[in-house]
Amino acid sequence: MKHPRHSYPKNFHNGKADAEDEPVGEWGAVVVVENVFHYRQFKNLVEGDNVFGRWVYGTDINQPLETTDPSIDTKHCIIRAERRKNGQKRWLLRDAPSLTGTFHMNNILKDQDRMPLSEGDIITIGATTMIFREPND
Numbered sequence: 001m002k003h004p005r006h007s008y009p010k011n012f013h014n015g016k017a018d019a020e021d022e023p024v025g026e027w028g029a030v031v032v033v034e035n036v037f038h039y040r041q042f043k044n045l046v047e048g049d050n051v052f053g054r055w056v057y058g059t060d061i062n063q064p065l066e067t068t069d070p071s072i073d074t075k076h077c078i079i080r081a082e083r084r085k086n087g088q089k090r091w092l093l094r095d096a097p098s099l100t101g102t103f104h105m106n107n108i109l110k111d112q113d114r115m116p117l118s119e120g121d122i123i124t125i126g127a128t129t130m131i132f133r134e135p136n137d
Helices: none
Strands: 029-032 041-044 048-054 063-065 077-083 089-095 102-104 122-125 128-133
Touching: 089 102
Parallel strands: 048 063
Antiparallel strands: 029 041, 029 128, 048 077, 077 089, 102 122, 122 128
């Protein structure tokens, strides 16, 4: 039973985001789960480096998060979307590096780590949870 003071976004069930209302792009997407610092966000990925961080004026990143979370750096983590020689797509997560670290499934990444992502993987940066979605192809 859920504690009455805790309210979860309507799109968050059993630890997974229900993003059926959002079209997942050719290179996958990330669902940013709503919390006290920001509303739910949906970010389609692009081929190459997807640089995530807190948006501030002048930030040079291609996946800015609209958040007031002070524990997210302006350049926090990177998801590289690429195609292998055999034609299969793959996604690699790494820390930018950041001051507070990047977590994959509750495990902190070291600066040299490149963590493969798969459908439903949970990424945590600062107090923010993101859920990786693979494309439907």
